[in-house]
Amino acid sequence: MNKILTIAWREYQAMVATRAFLIALLLMPVLMLGGAWLPALLRGLETPELRKIAVLDSTSLLFNRFDEAVKQRNRQLQSKQTRKTDKTPGLAAPADAGKSARSDSDALISTVRSQQKADSRGEELGLQDIHLYELEEIPAEDFGDEQRLALSERIRRGELYAFIEVPTDVLEPRPFSPENLKKPTPDLVQLPAMKWVAEDAALSDARRWSEAAMNQLIRSQRLSSSVSPIVLPTVLLELERRSPMEGGGLYARDESGRIVSESKPDEITSLLLPMIIMMLMFMVIMMSAQPMLESVLEEKTLRIAEVLLGAASARELMAGKLLGNVGGSLTVFIVYGSGGTFMALQQGYADRIPLHIIPWFVIYQILAVLLYSSVFMAIAASVTQLREAQTLLLPVWMVVMLPMFVWFNVVREPNSALATSISMFPPATPMVMTLRMATGATIPLWQNLLSLVLTIGCTYFGVIGAARIYRQGILRQGKPPRILEMLTWIFSQRHRTPQSQTEPGP
Amino acid sequence: MTGNLAVRLHAVTKTFGSTLAVSNLDLEIPTGSVYGFIGPNGSGKTTTIRMILRIFQPDSGTVEVLGADQGDCADNRVGYLPEERGLYRRMKVRELLRYYARLKGFRNCDPEIDFWLKRLGATDWSERRIESLSKGMSQKIQFIAAVVARPQLLILDEPFSGLDPVNLELLRDAILEIRARGTTIIFSTHEMDVAERMCERVFMIHKGRKVLDGTLDQIRSMHPANELRLRMSAATPHLPELPEAVHTEQRGQFIHCTVAAPSHSQQILHRLLACGQVEHFELLHPSLHDIFVRIALEGAHS
Numbered sequence: 117m118n119k120i121l122t123i124a125w126r127e128y129q130a131m132v133a134t135r136a137f138l139i140a141l142l143l144m145p146v147l148m149l150g151g152a153w154l155p156a157l158l159r160g161l162e163t164p165e166l167r168k169i170a171v172l173d174s175t176s177l178l179f180n181r182f183d184e185a186v187k188q189r190n191r192q193l194q195s196k197q198t199r200k201t202d203k204t205p206g207l208a209a210p211a212d213a214g215k216s217a218r219s220d221s222d223a224l225i226s227t228v229r230s231q232q233k234a235d236s237r238g239e240e241l242g243l244q245d246i247h248l249y250e251l252e253e254i255p256a257e258d259f260g261d262e263q264r265l266a267l268s269e270r271i272r273r274g275e276l277y278a279f280i281e282v283p284t285d286v287l288e289p290r291p292f293s294p295e296n297l298k299k300p301t302p303d304l305v306q307l308p309a310m311k312w313v314a315e316d317a318a319l320s321d322a323r324r325w326s327e328a329a330m331n332q333l334i335r336s337q338r339l340s341s342s343v344s345p346i347v348l349p350t351v352l353l354e355l356e357r358r359s360p361m362e363g364g365g366l367y368a369r370d371e372s373g374r375i376v377s378e379s380k381p382d383e384i385t386s387l388l389l390p391m392i393i394m395m396l397m398f399m400v401i402m403m404s405a406q407p408m409l410e411s412v413l414e415e416k417t418l419r420i421a422e423v424l425l426g427a428a429s430a431r432e433l434m435a436g437k438l439l440g441n442v443g444g445s446l447t448v449f450i451v452y453g454s455g456g457t458f459m460a461l462q463q464g465y466a467d468r469i470p471l472h473i474i475p476w477f478v479i480y481q482i483l484a485v486l487l488y489s490s491v492f493m494a495i496a497a498s499v500t501q502l503r504e505a506q507t508l509l510l511p512v513w514m515v516v517m518l519p520m521f522v523w524f525n526v527v528r529e530p531n532s533a534l535a536t537s538i539s540m541f542p543p544a545t546p547m548v549m550t551l552r553m554a555t556g557a558t559i560p561l562w563q564n565l566l567s568l569v570l571t572i573g574c575t576y577f578g579v580i581g582a583a584r585i586y587r588q589g590i591l592r593q594g595k596p597p598r599i600l601e602m603l604t605w606i607f608s609q610r611h612r613t614p615q616s617q618t619e620p621g622p
Numbered sequence: 623m624t625g626n627l628a629v630r631l632h633a634v635t636k637t638f639g640s641t642l643a644v645s646n647l648d649l650e651i652p653t654g655s656v657y658g659f660i661g662p663n664g665s666g667k668t669t670t671i672r673m674i675l676r677i678f679q680p681d682s683g684t685v686e687v688l689g690a691d692q693g694d695c696a697d698n699r700v701g702y703l704p705e706e707r708g709l710y711r712r713m714k715v716r717e718l719l720r721y722y723a724r725l726k727g728f729r730n731c732d733p734e735i736d737f738w739l740k741r742l743g744a745t746d747w748s749e750r751r752i753e754s755l756s757k758g759m760s761q762k763i764q765f766i767a768a769v770v771a772r773p774q775l776l777i778l779d780e781p782f783s784g785l786d787p788v789n790l791e792l793l794r795d796a797i798l799e800i801r802a803r804g805t806t807i808i809f810s811t812h813e814m815d816v817a818e819r820m821c822e823r824v825f826m827i828h829k830g831r832k833v834l835d836g837t838l839d840q841i842r843s844m845h846p847a848n849e850l851r852l853r854m855s856a857a858t859p860h861l862p863e864l865p866e867a868v869h870t871e872q873r874g875q876f877i878h879c880t881v882a883a884p885s886h887s888q889q890i891l892h893r894l895l896a897c898g899q900v901e902h903f904e905l906l907h908p909s910l911h912d913i914f915v916r917i918a919l920e921g922a923h924s
Contacts, residue, residue, distance in 0.1 A: 122724045130712075419706035423767070426675045426702040427725040591677070 119428045123436025124443065131407045131444035141451060144399045164193070164246045167277035167322070170267055172254040174284040178333050183251045185329045190248045249322065254279070264313070271315060278314030280326060286310065287338055389468060390527050390554035394519060396452055397481060397547045401516065404445040404485045405492040408437065409505060412496035412590075421590045430587040437493065438486055438579070445485040449478070473553040476564070480546035480571065487543065487575040488516065490582035497589035499596040508599070519547040530557035540567050542574030581606040627686075628653045628775050628806035629674055634683035636669055643669040645830040647683070651808065651823075656801055658821030659810040660910070662918050666830040667810055668705075671777055674808070675702055688774055698727040701773030705780040705810075707764050711753040715744070715763055718752060719770050726771035738766040742792060757784040765793060769800060776800060779810045794820065814911035824910065826917065833917050838910070845913045849906040850879040850887055858898030866890050876902065 131137060169186075173179040254263070259281075270276040285308045310330060312323045370376050415421040424433055453474075460469050495508045518538070519526075526535040530552040539548040545567045552559055588605040589597065597605075629651040636644040644666045651657045661667045672678045673685050675696040684691050688699050696702065710718055716735060723731035739745045742762045752760060761784050769776060781797070782790050797820065801807055811817050817824055824841060826834035834841055853876050854861065864870065866886035867879040881887055887905050894900050908916070 118727065119725055122721070126721050130710075134712075414710070415708075418708060418711065419704055420708040420710060422677070422704045422706070423702060423708035423722070424725070425677045426696045426700070426704075427698075427722070429676075591672075 119432045120436040120439060123424075123428065123433060124439035127411065127437045127440025128443045128447075129440075130411060131404070131440065132447055137403070137407070137444075140403055141448065144403070145452070164248055166248045166250060168250050168252055168275070169277055169322075169326070170252045170254050170270075170279035172256060172259055172279065172281045174256045174259075174282055175287050175337075176256070177287065177337055178282055178330065179251070179253050181333050181337075182326075182330060183253075185333070186249050186251055189325070189329075190250075193246065193248060247322070249277070252276075268313065271313070278312055278317070278320070278322065280330075281311040281313075282330070283308050283310065286334055287341070386555060387527055389470070390551050391523060392456070393470070393473070393477070393554040394523055394547050394551040396449070396456070397477070397484065397550055398516070398520070399452065400445045400448050400481050401484050401488050401546075403448050404441050405488040407444070408441050408489040409492040409496045409509075410502075411437065412493050412586075413499070413502060413505065416497060416590055417500060425590070430590070431583065434490070434493065434583050434586055438489055441489045442482055442485050445481060446478075449481060470554055470556070473550060476553060477550050479568070480550055483571050483575045484546035487571075487578045488512070490579045490586075494582035494585035494589070494602075497586040498592070498602060499589075500593060504596045508596070515543045518544045519551065522548070523551055526551055527555055530555040531559070536563060539563070540570060542567075542571045545571045584608070626653045627651060628655075628688060629808070630684075630686040631670070631673070632684045632686075634670075634673065634680045634685060636666075636673060636678060636680050642830050644673070644680075644827070647827070647830075647832055649825060649832065649835065651806060653806050654801070654804050655823055656797075656807045656809055656821045658817040658824040659808060659827070660812070660814065660817055660824060660834075660914060661827040662914075666827045668779070670827060671779060671808070671810060674777065675700065697775075698771065699774040701726070701768040701771060701776045703764055703768035703776075703778045703781055705783070707757075707760050709752045709760055709764060709767070712751060714749055714751055715739075715755075716748040719763070719767055722767040723770045726773075728771035731770055734770050734772065735766070738770060741796060742766065758786060758789050761785055762789065762793070765796070769796075773805060775806045775808070777808045777810070780812065781809070782811075782813070782816060814909060814914055818910045826914065828917060834913070841910070841913065842907055845908045845916070846884050847887075847905045847907045848881050848884060849908070850881060850890060851876050851902065851904040851906055852879065852894065852900065853877065853902040854894065854897075855899035855901050862893050862897040864890055864893060 171179055171182065173182075254267070264279075267276060267279045271278065310327070312320070312326065314320055314323070317323060367375050412421075415424065421433075428436070457469060460466055491512055492509070495505050495512070499505045499508065518541075522534065522538055525532070526538070526548060529535060535548065535552055538544050539552055540563070541548075549559075549564070549567050584606050585602050589602075627650050629649070631647050631649040634644055634647045634649075635642075647666075647670065649670075659667050659671070669678060673680055674687055676685075676687075676693050677696075687693075688697055690697060713721070716739075719735045720731055723729075723734070728734070735748075736745070739748055742765070744759065744762055744766070747755060747759060747763070752763065755763065761781075765778075765781060768778070778797070781793060785793060797807060797809075809817065809821055818838060821838070823837050824834060825832065836844075850867075861870075861877065864879060866881055866889050868882055869880040871878045879890065881890065884905065891900070891903055894903070
């Protein structure tokens with residue numbers, strides 16, 4: 117036992133007391149969470165351009181108001197850029213600054229619409245695109261493919277950013293009748309399509325904003341032309357008022373016996389927090405497994421293993437290394453955990469810290485570190501160069517990364533078949549199970565216990581198998597074994613002593 | 623322990639897959655001796671050492687080390703200096719020596735570390751990282767790592783490689799000092815002159831089989847002198863006919879004659895004296911190197 121502790125202590129020091137570890141400790145959260153702020157940061161560095169959009173308005177009723185809306189958006193954007201604190205919604209009414217007879221009603225409608233969409237992501241899209249726009253009206257007469265080609269050429273030359281075609285019948289959809297109301301078809305529900313032609317037509321923020329703004333104008337135009345102007349502001353606005361649906365937490369009885377809602381779910385608790393907890397597990401695994409790979413590879417290539425095996429058995433050596441590694445991983449957890457808690461306290465999110473999952477997290481973390489570190493250890497013992505190790509690690513990385521591909525689905529539906537089944541796949545269990553728990557969803561106890569038993573079993577057999585590969589591979593030199601050969605090492609009855617040594621003794 | 627034996631191998635066989643590394647090996651190393659392990663590359667020398675260290679288990683036979691015939695790893699009383707340097711590059715010298723001593727169960731090791739650092743003139747390096755040391759320095763540190771836990775059996779695999787003559791002498795004296803304390807030393811080397819100078823007994827393994835084992839005198843007696851080195855005076859016109867010589871060859875100022883048996887040398891001397899004045903006549907005993915090469919070549923031909 118003394119030898120195991122001696123090895124563990126050296127391994128722990130070698131892992132934790134290095135500059136590389138401290139840098140990784142600082143850099144990992146910055147890289148992983150910084151990704152969320154990076155787009156905003158880069159957007160801040162982007163210089164706004166004035167872009168020209170050509171509009172073919174076959175209705176002859178929409179261009180001026182759309183132009184006004186664009187100008188208003190430009191003004192708001194400029195105002196936002198000069199005063200970053202301005203939170204005015206980007207999609208504003210086209211006519212609230214207008215001088216037409218309908219300006220009052222339009223202003224009211226736009227205000228309602230702005231309010232309705234104030235907290236929706238679509239609303240924000242208007243100002244996420246930082247560029248300013250100006251419009252150019254295209255005569256509707258004799259418009260055809262030749263004109264489309266000419267406009268496209270102008271886009272290619274950079275003179276124009278996009279052109280929009282608004283068909284005539286956009287204001288005159290097919291009327292609803294009792295018959296077709298029974299069987300609504302898409303052409304009845306949707307207006308005739310407008311067309312946006314640009315080089316980045318598919319993902320353009322400007323297209324989404326223009327679509328929203330144009331639809332608002334179309335609806336406004338249709339309402340004002342088909343309903344009495346006297347009724348418009350009062351009845352229609354009343355009809356269009358929206359009833360929001362707020363998310364609420366489950367109810368429970370508190371200490372005084374009152375029934376209260378446990379908490380109000382928000383983006384932080386339902387999305388960000390589980391993601392952070394999963395990433396913490398990922399970082400802990402990576403920051404333990406990778407040093408293990410380097411450590412074993414160093415011991416093998418520098419023939420330190422021979423000295424160590426002359427002093428301790430392979431079992432003691434591996435146990436000591438894994439123990440040191442688990443100690444290092446717990447240090448990572450404590451550093452990140454206390455750092456995260458401190459930040460949560462600073463930001464007033466103390467009540468969001470899911471204390472109940474900490475024991476589970478630690479258990480799963482230990483199991484995951486044991487499993488992945490022993491696999492990395494076995495691979496390092498089998499090869500002589502990092503490059504060879506990377507080839508063998510590819511399938512392992514894919515398993516480690518699996519939860520990354522499904523985390524969003526798991527967070528949205530923590531008890532779905534997908535989430536449940538992946539959390540029962542032992543190599544993914546530590547990350548996915550803690551992710552599910554962190555959402556606050558009630559996970560059936562049998563699932564917790566079953567996944568734990570499966571993970572313990574997988575880790576046990578994983579460590580045993582890795583130990584056999586380690587023992588076989590650590591003194592072997594020359595070309596790396598094939599995966600099939602490594603499997604035979606695991607299942608060989610003569611695992612107590614190496615079956616081959618490529619390097620001849622002197 | 624059987625009698626005063628430090629190591630006893632009995633009918634030991636070890637195979638790797640289809641390769642026979644060591645075959646039915648018997649070996650007895652007396653306590654307190656300096657025992658040389660010699661043999662060409664791939665002969666089974668390292669496998670034998672690894673079995674003594676318990677890194678490998680034999681397929682059959684018994685390996686008894688310091689009285690123990692079982693164990694998963696080397697006894698704490700066994701020190702090992704491998705041929706390839708096994709040092710953590712980023713550890714500091716003292717830290718590393720402490721680690722290796724503690725792995726051998728030797729906790730209060732600082733006085734011993736200080737003694738050896740001073741003995742080998744390495745005190746100034748104690749806080750330096752291994753990666754900053756030269757090959758010779760690393761070799762000395764590796765040696766200290768092997769002896770720091772005061773082993774009763776010390777296995778040295780090519781201990782002098784990478785050392786300049788001054789440091790070689792320093793380390794040689796240190797080894798003899800350890801031997802004087804009563805430590806049994808197994809000395810694996812390619813350099814036959816080193817083996818001849820350092821070892822009382824020599825064991826040679828070739829293709830997994832023992833081909834030599836005994837004191838240097840015993841070995842030499844098994845390989846009698848069969849080479850003459852002679853020089854005639856300048857007045858002697860030519861060398862007489864020497865029917866007893868198997869092979870004659872001029873090497874510089876001397877003539878080398880190989881004879882079938884040492885007794886033939888006297889007949890050759892008579893013939894030479896009858897022919898003229900003999901300036902130099904010497905019966906050459908085969909060196910360990912010659913015996914080594916002879917056995918290795920015989921093995922290769924067979």
